[in-house]
Amino acid sequence: MAKRVLILLGTKKGAFILDGDAERRSFALRGPFCETWPLNHVIADPATGTIYAAGGDAWFGAAVWKSEDLGASWTHSSEGLAYQEGEEPINTVWSLAPGHGGLYAGVQPAGLFRSDDGGGSWRHVAGLRDHPTRPHWQPGGAGLILHSLIPHPDDERQVWVGISSAGVFHTEDGGATWEPRNRGTRADFMPEGQNYPEVGQCVHCLVMAQGMPDRLYQQNHCGMYRSDDGGRGWKSIEAGLPSSFGFPAAAHPRDPETLYLLPLNGDIAGRYVPDARAAVWRTRDGGESWHALREGLPQENVFFGVLRQAMATDPLEPAGIYFGTNSGSLYASADEGESWRCIAQHLPLITSVETLVVEA
Amino acid sequence: MPNDGSAPASPPVSVTLPRALLNLFPGAERRVEVPASTVGEMMDALDARWPGMRDRLCDSRPAIRRHINVFVDGERATLRTPLTPGTEVFVITAITGG
Numbered sequence: 001m002a003k004r005v006l007i008l009l010g011t012k013k014g015a016f017i018l019d020g021d022a023e024r025r026s027f028a029l030r031g032p033f034c035e036t037w038p039l040n041h042v043i044a045d046p047a048t049g050t051i052y053a054a055g056g057d058a059w060f061g062a063a064v065w066k067s068e069d070l071g072a073s074w075t076h077s078s079e080g081l082a083y084q085e086g087e088e089p090i091n092t093v094w095s096l097a098p099g100h101g102g103l104y105a106g107v108q109p110a111g112l113f114r115s116d117d118g119g120g121s122w123r124h125v126a127g128l129r130d131h132p133t134r135p136h137w138q139p140g141g142a143g144l145i146l147h148s149l150i151p152h153p154d155d156e157r158q159v160w161v162g163i164s165s166a167g168v169f170h171t172e173d174g175g176a177t178w179e180p181r182n183r184g185t186r187a188d189f190m191p192e193g194q195n196y197p198e199v200g201q202c203v204h205c206l207v208m209a210q211g212m213p214d215r216l217y218q219q220n221h222c223g224m225y226r227s228d229d230g231g232r233g234w235k236s237i238e239a240g241l242p243s244s245f246g247f248p249a250a251a252h253p254r255d256p257e258t259l260y261l262l263p264l265n266g267d268i269a270g271r272y273v274p275d276a277r278a279a280v281w282r283t284r285d286g287g288e289s290w291h292a293l294r295e296g297l298p299q300e301n302v303f304f305g306v307l308r309q310a311m312a313t314d315p316l317e318p319a320g321i322y323f324g325t326n327s328g329s330l331y332a333s334a335d336e337g338e339s340w341r342c343i344a345q346h347l348p349l350i351t352s353v354e355t356l357v358v359e360a
Numbered sequence: 361m362p363n364d365g366s367a368p369a370s371p372p373v374s375v376t377l378p379r380a381l382l383n384l385f386p387g388a389e390r391r392v393e394v395p396a397s398t399v400g401e402m403m404d405a406l407d408a409r410w411p412g413m414r415d416r417l418c419d420s421r422p423a424i425r426r427h428i429n430v431f432v433d434g435e436r437a438t439l440r441t442p443l444t445p446g447t448e449v450f451v452i453t454a455i456t457g458g
Contacts, residue, residue, distance in 0.1 A: 012458075035383055058456040059380065059427045060416040076384065077412060082420035089419035 002360035005314050006070065007322055007343075008051060009330065010039035010352035015053045017071045018344060022360070024320050024334035027343045033074055034065045038092070040147075041309050044356035045098040051356070052119055054105060056092025064093055064105060066119045070358070080122035081105070081113055091143065095309065099151025099159075106146030110137060110163045112175065125175035128161065133180065133199045140164035140202055140221075147308055148206035152213055160206060160216065160231060167201035168218070168231050181231030186222040205249045205308045209256035217259050217287070219249040219308070224261060226287045237287025242274040248311035252336075253319050257286045260313070260321055260337060262306045272303040280311075280321065282337050296340035297331060304329070309352035316357060324350030369395040371445035375402060378428075378453045381417070385410040399430055400439035402449060417451065427456040 007018035007027070014032030039055035051071060056062035063078040082090060088109055095106035103115045105122065112125040128146075137144055148162030157174045160181070167182040182201045190197065202221035209215035218225040218234065223244045225234040238244045243263040252258035261281045265274045273279065278297035281290045304325035314320035321333040328347035333340045372393040382388045387410075394405035400422075407414035417428050423439060424430055430437045431450040443449065 035380070058458075059378075059425065059453045060384065061419060061425055063415070078415045079412065082415075085420060085422060087420070089421055 003316065003357050004360045005316065005320065006044070006356040006358065007312075007330065007332070008042040008044060008352075008354045008356060009324060009344075009347065009350055010042040010053065010055070010309070011324075011328070011348040011350050012038050013348035015039055015042045015051075015065070015071070016344075016347060017051075018330070020343075022316060024314075024316070024332060027332075029344055030071060032348075033067070033071055034076070037063075037065075039065075039351060040092060040094045041096050041352045041354075043096045043098070043352075043354045045103070046356065047098065048118075049356065049358060050118060052096050052103065054093035054096045056090075056108075062090045062092045062107065064096065064115075064119045064122075077120055078122070079120065080124075081107070083111065083124070094145045094147045095149045097149040097151055099153075100156040104149050104151060104159070106149050106161060108143045108145040109139075110144045110146040110166065112146060112149075112159075112161060114175075127171065127176045128169065128178050131169070131178050133166070136199060137163060137166035138200060148203065150206060150208050150216075153208075154213065160208075162203040162206040162218075164204065165200060165202040165221070167199045168203055168206060168216075170231055181227075182234070183232065184227075184234035184236075185218065185220055185225055188222040204247045207249045207251045207259075209251055209259075210254055212256040215256055215286075217249050217251065219246050219261060221245065221267060224249075224263075224287065235287075237283070240290040241281055242279075242292075245271070246306075247308035248306055248323065250311045250313050250321065253313050253315040255284070258282065258284050258336075259287065260311065261290075262311055262323055264305050270303070271305045273305070276300070276302045278302045278304070278331075280323065280333075280337055280340075293333070293337040293340070295338065296333075303327075307349075307351055309354075310350050312353045312355050314355040314357060320355070322353050322355065324353045326350065370397040370401060370443075371395065373402060373443045373445070373447045373449055375406070375449045375451060377406075377451050380453055381413070381451070384416060385413060388413070396443050398439065398443060399424070399432065399437045399441045399449070402443060403439065427454040428452070429454050 003022040009016040014036040016031030018027040020027040053065040113122040150160040152158035246263040279292040304327040311323040330344040396402035
């Protein structure tokens with residue numbers, strides 16, 4: 001059966017969808033959707049094909065949008081997506097992840113919600129904000145955001161989250177209690193001698209290796225890391241990379257040893273690609289070695305960055321890799337990163353890139 | 361308090377909604393009459409008619425959203441502002457964006 005791939009884009013001014021063929025040669029752009037709301041994450045549930053878009057509008061607040069017809073029509077809801085009266089209200093929804101028969105949402109200020117009716121209504125997974133370390137959580141540049149969300153693929157009790165700047169947390173009791181999982185990750189922004197705290201690390205992006213739930217990769221404000229024990233301990237894998245700073249990470253859809261990063265030149269150096277030359281960096285050995293992928297990417301006067309949710313893979317063979325820039329361009333590779341081309345430009349700032357493969 | 365039918369309905373007030381809000385609620389009308397004796401009750405009445413509309417205009421503090429202005433008799437109102445029968449209420453999107 002022929003396939004088509006949909007590239008789902010969250011942007012500062014709504015959602016866009018690129019419709020592509022299975023060869024990923026031609027793409028057609030649709031959008032903007034969601035009334036041009038600023039969106040942080042647009043995803044699809046591969047089990048149902050439903051598309052969800054998370055964000056928050058300056059006038060009308062935070063909500064999760066939903067389309068059950070691949071973007072042709074949309075509804076929105078924020079029922080239950082609120083903290084108690086008197087608390088700082090939710091400003092925006094930052095991240096979405098289907099899992100465990102429901103849909104999870106991470107919000108700003110950092111907290112976790114779950115929907116069991118396809119985004120129609122939400123309930124607070126309050127155990128996370130009850131964590132005794134919460135007074136020590138510090139907002140990063142984008143605020144105190146819960147941006148990474150990984151439901152365990154087989155165990156409904158387990159979820160990992162990433163919060164900037166609080167670090168990685170894990171629950172193994174369905175969200176009632178949480179454990180920080182930051183051992184081995186640096187906080188260079190803390191005073192000397194206090195660089196490995198229990199919490200407070202600025203995790204930028206957390207992903208799980210396909211087929212290996214105990215293997216996690218992390219792009220941090222201060223380095224790149226791998227864990228082989230579900231985040232209990234982290235090992236630096238930044239040797240061989242041009243920088244210790246970046247935002248996105250994308251796991252290969254089949255090979256747990258293969259990871260894609262897009263390092264930027266540094267947190268106080270402009271946060272664009274190193275040497276103003278665009279490259280995606282790939283490891284095929286779990287981070288032991290790295291290779292720059294540049295063919296087809298601009299190599300002169302490039303001053304864009306790529307945000308934490310703006311790189312993704314597709315599950316086709318060979319895997320497609322995509323990243324969207326903060327200057328509104330989308331680059332695609334149909335050969336696992338060997339070669340690239342720009343498939344959309346002049347879009348608003350791209351906050352997220354995800355994929356959905358459907359029957360043609 | 362929402363009107364649950366156990367108390368006499370408040371007299372109606374006239375509300376003009378912002379066009380950007382109408383885009384979020386298919387079928388919503390720009391100018392509506394709802395029973396309410398405070399702005400908070402007006403929000404409840406709008407929400408009863410178009411579920412979810414209160415969340416778009418108010419946050420969970422609870423308060424009118426920062427970039428939404430509600431004008432009653434030409435003055436910016438809060439959720440507690442009283443409404444008298446026949447009052448003209450304007451809900452307006454404030455200047456913001458980027």
